[in-house]
Amino acid sequence: MKKYDAIIIGAGHNGLTNGAYLAKAGLNVLVVEKNAYIGGAAVSREIQKGWTYSSCSYMSSMLRQTIHRDLNLTKHGLVLVPFHGLVNYGNNGEALLDYSNEGVAYNHLRKHSPHDADSMFRFQADLTRYAQLIRKTLMRTPPDPTSFKPRDIKELLWMAKQFWSLGEKELYEYMRFFTTSAEEFLDDYFENDLIKATMATPGIIGTALGVYSPGSAYILLHHVMGDMDGNVGAWGLARGGMGAISNAIAGAFKEHGGEIRTNAGVDKILVENGKAVGVVLENGDELYANVVVSNLDAKRTFTKCMDKKDLPPGIYEKAKNFKIRGSSGKVNIALSGLPKFINLPDNRFVNRGSQSFVGSIDTMERAYDCWKHGRFSDDPFIETVIPSAWDPTVAPPGKHWMSCFVQYCPPVLSDGGWTPEKRDAFGKTVIDKIERYSPGFKDLIVHMEIRTPVEIENEVGLTEGNIFQGELTIDQLFFNRPFPGYAQYRMPIKNMYMCGASTHPGGGVSAACGANAAREILIDLKKPNTVPEDSVYDE
Amino acid sequence: MKSNSDMTEAYIDEQLKVTHFHPRSSKFNVRDAWGLWNGFKFADYYYDVDFEYFCVRNSCGTYDICPMQKYYITGADAEAMLNRMVTRDISKLKIGRVTYLCWCTDDGRMIDDGTVFKLGPDSYMLTSGSPCIAWFKKGAFGFADVKITDMSDKIAALAFQGPTTCEVLKKMGLDGIETLNPFNFRHFSLNGDSDKKLMVSRTGFTGDLGYELWIAPEFALELWDALYQAGEDYLIHPYGEFATGMLRLEAGFILPGLEFNEALKTVRFQHDQTPFELNLGWLVDFKKPHFNGRTALLKEKEHGPEFTLVKLDIEGNKCAEESYLYNNKKLDKHIGYITSTIWSPVVKANIALAMVQTKYLKGDIWAEIYYTKEMRPHLKVAKCTLRDKPFWAPARTRAKPPLPI
Numbered sequence: 001m002k003k004y005d006a007i008i009i010g011a012g013h014n015g016l017t018n019g020a021y022l023a024k025a026g027l028n029v030l031v032v033e034k035n036a037y038i039g040g041a042a043v044s045r046e047i048q049k050g051w052t053y054s055s056c057s058y059m060s061s062m063l064r065q066t067i068h069r070d071l072n073l074t075k076h077g078l079v080l081v082p083f084h085g086l087v088n089y090g091n092n093g094e095a096l097l098d099y100s101n102e103g104v105a106y107n108h109l110r111k112h113s114p115h116d117a118d119s120m121f122r123f124q125a126d127l128t129r130y131a132q133l134i135r136k137t138l139m140r141t142p143p144d145p146t147s148f149k150p151r152d153i154k155e156l157l158w159m160a161k162q163f164w165s166l167g168e169k170e171l172y173e174y175m176r177f178f179t180t181s182a183e184e185f186l187d188d189y190f191e192n193d194l195i196k197a198t199m200a201t202p203g204i205i206g207t208a209l210g211v212y213s214p215g216s217a218y219i220l221l222h223h224v225m226g227d228m229d230g231n232v233g234a235w236g237l238a239r240g241g242m243g244a245i246s247n248a249i250a251g252a253f254k255e256h257g258g259e260i261r262t263n264a265g266v267d268k269i270l271v272e273n274g275k276a277v278g279v280v281l282e283n284g285d286e287l288y289a290n291v292v293v294s295n296l297d298a299k300r301t302f303t304k305c306m307d308k309k310d311l312p313p314g315i316y317e318k319a320k321n322f323k324i325r326g327s328s329g330k331v332n333i334a335l336s337g338l339p340k341f342i343n344l345p346d347n348r349f350v351n352r353g354s355q356s357f358v359g360s361i362d363t364m365e366r367a368y369d370c371w372k373h374g375r376f377s378d379d380p381f382i383e384t385v386i387p388s389a390w391d392p393t394v395a396p397p398g399k400h401w402m403s404c405f406v407q408y409c410p411p412v413l414s415d416g417g418w419t420p421e422k423r424d425a426f427g428k429t430v431i432d433k434i435e436r437y438s439p440g441f442k443d444l445i446v447h448m449e450i451r452t453p454v455e456i457e458n459e460v461g462l463t464e465g466n467i468f469q470g471e472l473t474i475d476q477l478f479f480n481r482p483f484p485g486y487a488q489y490r491m492p493i494k495n496m497y498m499c500g501a502s503t504h505p506g507g508g509v510s511a512a513c514g515a516n517a518a519r520e521i522l523i524d525l526k527k528p529n530t531v532p533e534d535s536v537y538d539e
Numbered sequence: 540m541k542s543n544s545d546m547t548e549a550y551i552d553e554q555l556k557v558t559h560f561h562p563r564s565s566k567f568n569v570r571d572a573w574g575l576w577n578g579f580k581f582a583d584y585y586y587d588v589d590f591e592y593f594c595v596r597n598s599c600g601t602y603d604i605c606p607m608q609k610y611y612i613t614g615a616d617a618e619a620m621l622n623r624m625v626t627r628d629i630s631k632l633k634i635g636r637v638t639y640l641c642w643c644t645d646d647g648r649m650i651d652d653g654t655v656f657k658l659g660p661d662s663y664m665l666t667s668g669s670p671c672i673a674w675f676k677k678g679a680f681g682f683a684d685v686k687i688t689d690m691s692d693k694i695a696a697l698a699f700q701g702p703t704t705c706e707v708l709k710k711m712g713l714d715g716i717e718t719l720n721p722f723n724f725r726h727f728s729l730n731g732d733s734d735k736k737l738m739v740s741r742t743g744f745t746g747d748l749g750y751e752l753w754i755a756p757e758f759a760l761e762l763w764d765a766l767y768q769a770g771e772d773y774l775i776h777p778y779g780e781f782a783t784g785m786l787r788l789e790a791g792f793i794l795p796g797l798e799f800n801e802a803l804k805t806v807r808f809q810h811d812q813t814p815f816e817l818n819l820g821w822l823v824d825f826k827k828p829h830f831n832g833r834t835a836l837l838k839e840k841e842h843g844p845e846f847t848l849v850k851l852d853i854e855g856n857k858c859a860e861e862s863y864l865y866n867n868k869k870l871d872k873h874i875g876y877i878t879s880t881i882w883s884p885v886v887k888a889n890i891a892l893a894m895v896q897t898k899y900l901k902g903d904i905w906a907e908i909y910y911t912k913e914m915r916p917h918l919k920v921a922k923c924t925l926r927d928k929p930f931w932a933p934a935r936t937r938a939k940p941p942l943p944i
Contacts, residue, residue, distance in 0.1 A: 065856070068887045079885055081597045084590055100587050104569065229589070229884045230856065239597060348776070349586060390774065392598050392703050392944050397710075398772045535856050 004030045004289040006521065007279055009266045009305070010461065010500065012040020015295030016249040016260075017514030018499040018521075020071055023256035024530040025522050030287065031258065032279065034265030034461065038250055040295070041460050041467065042509045044243025044394075048447035051401050052394040053332040054242040055449065056460060057467070058385055058403040059083075061226030061235040062508035063245060064139060067515055070532045076251030078244050082228045082236040083390045085353030087344060088198040089437050091360055095343045096194050097350045100234075104349075113192040123189040123199070129170065130177060131225040131232055133162055138225075138505045138512045139534035141520060142479040142487045178218050178474050181210075183361055185217040197358045201381065204407060206467040206507060208325035210368030211361055215473045222472055222506065237385075240393050245509060269294070269301075269496065271310035276496035291495050291521055295514070296461060297469035298322045298482035298502040301491075312492045318483045322502075323471040326411035326453030326464030327371060331404040331430045334447040338389060338400050339438045352389035357382045357433055367408055374414025376426045376452075381407045382433060399446070406430050411453035411464040418454045426452055468507025469500050478504055489517040490524070497521055555580040558605035559695035559759035563767075564777050574780055577670065577691075579606035582779035589884065591778035592785050595745050596885050596931075598774040599701035601766065602744075602783060604751065608653075608670050609690040612663045616682040621655065621663060624678045626814060626836070628827035632657045637722045637740050641814055641822050642674075647835030648802035648811040650674060651795065652819075654742060656724060664690070668795060674803065678831070695759035699766065700749030700786075702933075703773040705941040708750065711769035713739065717940035719750075729754065729762055737762065744783065746790020748935045785881050788892060789931035791850055793817060797879045798848060798892055815844040816894070846875070847897045850926040851904065853889040856882055857919055859906040864893060866902050868920055874899040877906065883930055890930050893923075900925070 006022050008015045011033035023029045037043065041056035060080055068078065086098035096112060099105040109117035143155035163171060177185060182203030183196070190196040202223030203209075203216040210216070228234040238244040250260060265282040269292055278288035294301040302311065302319030344351050358364070358381065367377035383405045388395035395401050409426060412418075427450035435441045453465025462469060470476055479487040482502040489497050499517035501507045519531040556579050558564070567585040574583040581603070584591060594600035612621060622629055627640040634657050641652040653667035665675070672689055679685045699708070708716045713727045716739065724740035735758045743749035754762050767775055778786075787794065795801050798817060805811040813836065814823050823836055853859055864875040875895035883890045895904065904923040909916060935942045 065887055074886050079596065080887075081593050082589060082884075084587065100590065101570065104586075229882060229887075231589075348774070349590075390597070392706075392773055397706070535854075 001288060004028050004287065005525075006030070006291040006293060007032060007287055007289040008293040008295055008499065009269075009279060010034075010040060010295035011038035011246070011250070011260055011262070012295050012500065013042040013246045013249055013509055013511055014500050014514035015040070015293070016246060016253050017067065017071075017511040018293055018295065018518045019258045020249055020253040020256060021515055021518035021530045022521060023253055023258040025527045027525075027527070029253075029258045030289070031253070031260045032264040032266060032281065032287070033260065033262045034282070035459070036263050038260060038262065039243045039246035041462065042242040042246045044241030047332075047449055048334045050396045050399070051334040051447065052241045053401060053449060054238075054387065054403060055332060055451070056330065056456065057242050057509050058387065058405070059235045060238050060242065060245065060509055061228060061233075062510035063226070064510055064512050064515070064534060065227070065229075066139065066532050066534045066536070067511045069535075071249060071252040073245070073248040073252065076248035076255075077240070078248035079239040080228065080236045081239055081390055082231070082234055083353055083385070085348075085350035086356065087341065087350055087353065088194065088201075088356045088358045090194040090197070090358065091363060093343050093437065094194060095341075096198055097344075099349055101349075109195070112195060113190075116190045116192050116195045119189045126173075127221065127224060128232060129166070130174060130221055133166070133174070134221065134225050134505075135232075135536050136162060136534075137478070138510065138536070139516060139531075141489065141516055142481070142504045144485070144488065145479055146485075177221075179214055180217045181212050181214050182216040182220050183211045185220070193360050194358065197361045197364060198356065200361060200364065201356055201358055201383065204364065204368070204381070205383070205405065206328055207471055208327040208371065208408075209473075211364050213368075218474065218477075219472050222508070226508070226510070237387050237391055239391050241387070241391075242509065249511065266305055269306050271307065271493055275494040291497065291525070293497045293499050293517065293521065294491075295498075295500040297324060297463050297466070297500060298498065299324050299463045299470075300461060301498065301502075310493065315483075315492050322482060323473065323476055324463045324466045324469065325471065326457070326466050327408050328465070328467060329376070329406040329409035329426060329453065330451040330456070331406060331427055332449040332451075333402045333404065333431070333445055334395070335400040335402060335444040336446050337398065337444050338386070339402070339434075339441050339444055341438045352386060354383065354385040355437070356384070357437060371408035371410050374410055374412065376409045376413075376429065377407070378429060380409075380429060380433065382430060384434065404430055404434070409452055411457070418452055423450050423452050423455075426450060469502040470506070472506050477506065481506060489520040558603050559756045560603050560605065560697065560763055563760060563763045564603055567777050572779070576606040576780070577608065581606055582777065584779040584781045585777050588779075588781045588785070591776060591782040592884065594774055594776045594778060595701045595747060595749075595782065595786055597702070599699065599703045599707055599770055600776050600778040600782075602698040602700065602778055604696040604698050607691070607696060608667045608672075609694050609696070610665045610672060610675065611658075611686075611688040611690050612665055612675070613661055613686050613688070614684040615661055616685040617661050617663055620679050620682040620685045621665070622827060623830055624675060625655070626823040626830060626832065628824040629655055629657075629663075630827065634659060635723055635725065637724055637742050639822070641819060642671075643814065643832035643836070644802045645831055645835065646802075647813045647832035647839060648805070648809070649799055649814055649817065649819075650802045652793070656740065669801060693756065695754050695756045695762070697752045697762070697766075698743055698749065699752055700743045700745040700747055702748055702935055703770075703944050704749055706944060707766070707770045707773050707775065708739070711765050713737075720939050721937055729758055730765055735761070744790070744792055745786040746792070746929055746931050746936060747786070747933065748938075748941050784879070785883070788879055788881050788890065789883050789886065789929065791892070791929040793848070793892070794879070798894075812846070813839055813844060815839050816846045816848060818848045843897055845897060846894045847900060848878070849893055849895055849900065850930065851877075851891045851893050851906075851923040852926050852930075853880070853891055853906055853923050854921045855919060856889050857908050857910045857921070858882060858889065859891055859908045859921065862906045862908050864895060864923065865905045865907060866899055868905050868922075870905065870907055870920065872899075874904070886930050888930065891923075
């Protein structure tokens with residue numbers, strides 16, 4: 001029977017990236033995928049004929065430019081297009097507009113608050129400083145703080161140097177930043193509630209925290225540390241939907257000789273004598289490899305795909321208690337025309353970008369209250385994007401589709417499990433809210449795909465539908481991700497690795513987790529490193 | 540002495556001219572970012588350079604080429620005269636075809652490049668970035684039947700570039716536009732009115748699928764409106780000089796003042812270039828009858844050009860603005876210089892055009908890059924890799940018919 005050098009479980013973008021770098025080093029690599037299609041949560045799907053949804057993730061900013069360039073993803077069909085114009089609605093329909101032209105943006109902010117327009121400069125400078133530090137770590141393996149290995153000590157010293165370069169005062173601020181809430185962090189800069197609420201939204205997206213919860217400030221940073229061509233914090237669309245990213249990486253993977261098998265869900269990771277030796281597929285097929293890499297989240301990997309008796313003591317419990325709470329839903333809507341929103345100037349820099357229904361700081365916190373009580377929010381925070389207004393390939397001419405990211409939506413409801421009726425009620429809450437800001441919106445709807453955490457878990461495999469493969473709180477970040485002692489992509493079983501967003505640097509379509517894991521695997525196999533150093537050091 | 544309020548009136552003739560599309564395009568110019576081209580007020584950008592750049596790479600955009608020089612060259616001797624002036628053989632050019640070419644001094648130094656359209660048996664249209672009527676009139680001396688007419692102000696022209704352009708033109712009612720092949724042009728009727736003749740060529744300066752639209756000035760605004768109505772669903776937007784600078788560099792196209800110094804405007808000895816130096820040897824045809832610069836170019840071909848224009852992919856993401864190039868990382872020997880450079884948002888690479896001494900092309904090339912971080916200067920020495928092909932050359936550019944979006 002054929003034995004592979006490496007089998008990777010899950011053809012999401014990190015699994016494919018991992019595969020691409022292993023294959024580039026000359027290894028014989030197989031990626032197995034449970035679905036009939038690849039992409040995981042970076043996927044484009046034509047569910048309604050003529051429309052291409054980015055079913056899960058819908059924007060790109062985190063994807064490491066270094067990897068894009070190194071794997072020549074443009075050659076494999078990937079074009080990332082920045083989009084412009086973000087509209088944030090308050091409860092009374094007041095619109096805060098974000099223009100990409102600095103001068104225009106400043107003038108608009110002044111209309112809401114001259115104080116905040118001024119303060120925005122300091123806010124951006126501070127956030128950039130924090131982001132720069134984190135950005136430098138994205139494509140580095142976290143050091144083990146308890147280890148005496150030269151590599152770990154060297155890496156710890158490197159980190160210490162980065163921290164000390166901030167200066168003493170900023171170091172304290174930075175420590176505070178990691179543990180504070182988005183709301184408290186923003187309080188130091190802004191007086192206008194809508195501006196504050198708007199800037200707070202990245203702090204809750206994808207997480208089961210509220211704007212007042214400690215730790216949400218860091219998540220805010222996690223969403224703005226990406227970039228589009230050096231514009232840190234800018235977001236873009238993948239032409240052809242987010243699947244274009246996975247497909248391009250798959251193209252690079254295949255170019256280097258990699259093999260992908262779809263409709264091949266993994267039932268168990270095979271362990272013999274304390275070593276991972278292969279996988280058993282759901283159809284019973286056994287496949288063998290020198291190395292097994294899981295791109296699934298930590299909880300799913302250890303509690304569903306492994307025999308408890310194969311695990312060292314305590315690991316099962318660690319995985320079971322891994323914080324991976326579902327908090328968001330997604331509604332994809334095919335539209336017969338471009339929706340018109342209230343209180344907007346008729347110019348294309350703002351009337352076709354992204355609309356966020358923010359309300360106020362309190363609206364967002366009340367939405368979180370619903371989640372705590374096991375209900376989906378009755379007045380949810382929604383971030384919408386109309387990719388078709390930018391990308392001519394994802395809807396018929398003149399027609400559009402809207403991606404709605406909805407928060408909060410619990411994986412388990414207090415009044416029993418999810419049913420199709422409850423799912424539809426959740427969808428109705430979303431379109432009712434949008435209709436308030438876009439009269440006539442409902443008449444444009446051609447098709448809707450409503451995804452609660454249940455659908456996301458069942459289709460994509462993310463436990464509880466958590467988009468980050470595990471909360472991005474400090475207890476689960478950096479050398480604590482996924483578990484303390486196992487942050488270097490090597491798992492407690494020999495020859496077994498993880499390469500998904502449950503590992504450093506966490507959630508988002510960054511491809512960094514997959515690349516970092518590949519570097520560690522190649523070190524263990526004594527193969528030349530194919531993973532490039534991040535060009536972010538030029539900053 | 541006039542009062543201040545009358546000053547505009549007093550200098551009215553000295554102000555920059557505006558193009559035929561100005562009443563529409565100026566509405567988009569929210570930053571008043573105007574530059575200058577051949578005496579015309581010309582947009583550097585309208586709103587945001589990246590936005591406009593991506594309109595062309597992702598959907599479609601328009602670029603006002605009214606200030607470009609356009610000459611009709613007609614008469615029985617038109618072909619012979621042109622063939623004498625340019626380095627390419629245009630005697631084989633068929634009616635309905637366009638060709639890219641250049642013209643040189645007798646010393647083989649390049650004056651300018653441009654395109655020639657064969658409109659009829661003895662009728663050509665020549666376009667160029669800078670005025671060249673004086674030079675061509677000199678060249679016409681001795682040819683009995685040739686007439687050069689400056690049409691620059693009498694033709695309104697708009698470049699229309701990007702992957703959705705064919706779809707938009709189809710929607711605008713240009714039946715059969717999909718059968719128009721690269722470097723061909725054809726006449727259509729604007730809004731179905733045969734009196735409103737619209738010439739469309741499948742040409743451009745972006746390396747992407749695209750067209751150039753040519754029409755009488757009185758119909759310019761009607762053309763703009765029809766195009767923008769049809770393009771509404773395709774994010775149509777004007778793009779300016781800065782976006783063009785990025786697009787053409789990705790396509791590997793050259794610009795005067797950057798890659799070459801126009802020979803007739805060059806003060807210092809050989810501070811201008813030859814077609815061979817500019818990697819345009821394919822434009823020089825020694826098999827045709829004598830032409831300007833032939834002897835000098837033939838000699839250069841034998842010896843090889845001293846410099847060669849090359850495409851470079853530079854490591855890192857710091858642009859090598861005005862950088863010197865060296866043969867090694869220690870910067871021992873100065874071997875060339877960067878002519879233009881950008882970070883390419885679509886390719887995700889740090890790209891440049893550069894002039895390198897030909898004899899050093901086989902070795903390593905390193906760029907000495909100076910840049911600043913919050914005003915403090917930094918130096919980086921970056922490795923450069925030669926690229927043969929344009930950085931951006933999607934299949935749709937040459938596809939016959941254009942591929943579906």
